[in-house]
Amino acid sequence: MQGYSSAPIDGGVLAAISDRGRRMIWRHAVLIAVGGFLFGFDTGVISGALLYIRTDFHLNSFQQGSVVSVLVLGAMVGALASGRLADRIGRRWIFCLEGAVFLVGTAIAVASTGYVMLLAARLVLGLAVGAASATVPPYLSEIAPKEIRGRLLTLNQMLITIGILIAYLVNLAFASGGNWRAMIAVGAIPALVMVVSAVWILPESPEWLLSHDRRKQARAVIARVSDEPTADRLIEHRDQQRSQDSSGTGWRSLLTRHVRPALIVGLVLAAAQQLSGVNTIIYYAPTIIEKTGLTASNSIVYSIAIGVINLAMTVLAIRLIDRLGRRELLLVSFAVMTVMMALLGLAFIADWPSVLTLLAMVLYIAGYAGGVGPVFWTLIGEIFPPTSRATGSAACTATNWAANFAVSLVFLPIANVIGQGETFWIFAAIAALGLLFTARYIPETKDRDFPELDKDLQSRFNTHPHATA
Structure with a gap:
């Protein structure tokens, strides 16, 4: 239920x-x-x-x-x-x-x-x-x-x-x-x-x-x-x-054929949410801003500005998520993130004016906060069968934190080796893969009971529908 x-x-x-x-x-x-x-x-x-x-x-x-x-x-x-x-x-x-x-x-x-x-x-x-x-x-x-x-x-x-x-x-x-x-x-x-x-x-x-x-x-x-x-x-x-649900409980249930598609969707989205580069903007905004030629007189003030944008777009997502649906928000969000991260990389490589670089950063955060950010937390509460919901959410959340740690750990070293612009292009490519994965494998969950959602999920992964479908 x-x-x-x-x-x-x-x-x-x-x-x-x-x-x-x-x-x-x-x-x-x-x-x-x-x-x-x-x-x-x-x-x-x-x-x-x-x-x-x-x-x-x-x-x-x-x-x-x-x-x-x-x-x-x-x-x-x-x-x-x-x-x-x-x-x-x-x-x-x-x-x-x-x-x-x-x-x-x-x-x-x-x-x-x-x-x-x-x-x-x-x-x-x-x-x-x-x-x-x-x-x-x-x-x-x-x-x-x-x-x-x-x-x-x-x-x-x-x-x-x-x-x-x-x-x-x-x-x-x-x-x-x-x-x-x-x-x-x-x-x-x-x-x-x-x-x-x-x-x-x-x-x-x-x-x-x-x-x-x-x-x-x-x-x-x-x-x-x-x-x-x-x-x-x-x-x-x-x-x-x-x-009708024979998937069982606990970690082992996540590997059953019936639950595996939901697990794949949750894990991929958990990783993509972080590996598409959002924390490089949130954690390193002052550093990035400084490299554009502007000086951050107060890094806390810059952080507050990003926090306000993040919150405003999340509020918009709340208003839209039960109208447009989760899938539509994800598709638009990944598309905006891909384009803006690609432009951000180009801005550093081509030495664009600081205002354009900052605009790309702001629009990237807006795209993330209006879709991928909140929708991930919504989907992991919906896609798993009731018997596997808590453990499925735990697995996806742990993956999200692991990806968060990996990005925060390697961003600066990679940027120092291949360049900051080129590093942003890697994030853009991951966001693009997230877009393709969403289009192919993530079903709409809006206004759907679990059996209907489960049937859609199983068909997208070409597995035999479970008895509950």
Whole structure:
């Protein structure tokens, strides 16, 4: 069951949900997406804090790089570990645990007395970031009616971008006093919100409850936002689907013939989202700007400008994702990213005016944030069968973090060897491959129940349709 999306109710599931129920679903979705906010905040806050940490702790260039990158390594581990744990203890309690880990990591970072302690704090925060990035999309998917599922899932990406932007603003607020501990400490507030909301406000995923034979609780959760007859029809329809799904659970289920196409789509999109070069713009914007001939008087201000563009286009994506669909946004996004990254490479090779170079950067970020950025997080919450959703999301998220780490690690060395413009052309080629892959293999998931989506996915990979198709 895709949240409340699988019941064959006339007029759609959303029509059976009261206005109060819709408001409750949105409220729950926003609280769940706080996990995405901390994902963005803890990846963004270090950019400003490190300017002062390196002086206080006398960090060399390697130590500075490791303080940044260890979070990504922790995120890979956290993402991989979270899938099975979410299946075991539930979406609600894994969310609570992630909030607690965020609090612990933040406390260690604020109290750090040196490099080693700070490195440990960033590793702990990375575990929480990775786990949250893997478990929030399935949790959102499993509380969402299909008619608004795209918007609810895209909330995750919007909260990530808001988290990044707020981190930059917090950095700016405390920059005059160089108070890096206060910058990091602000992250304790949303972490506390996660814990409190999980304990007292958020419901458990109905899908998880049903998979653990807690039918009475699942019926009560669904009935709170609709009515008891609707809950009964949803559960009955879910039982029919579940009886036909033999893919199993856990990591091994991802390699079955039935689940493999979804896994391929998720892994390729996870890699393409990062390997098409977005983090070269976000992480190295001041460096790139400097090479165009302009001087960055304040790198934090430039970061805020990029954060605003990123957020504005993500908001636009939320408005469009349930209208145009996921596939259309991906196709347009990859096309814009390909062209802009190619032009950016040409701008450096041909020594174009700085204004044109900056325009290509801005349009590239706009293309990414309006499609590939948010749609990836939406799709990994939709394409896997319910029994494999948590582990499938974990595998895709871990791949995304691994690709993120690889790009941030090799961009500058490769650019120094073959040239920055030529390196951007490599990213453009990867974006073009992402466009071709989307056109051939990624189905539309908008307004579709899982059996219909699964049938389309299997046909695109020329596999025999599963019994649920």
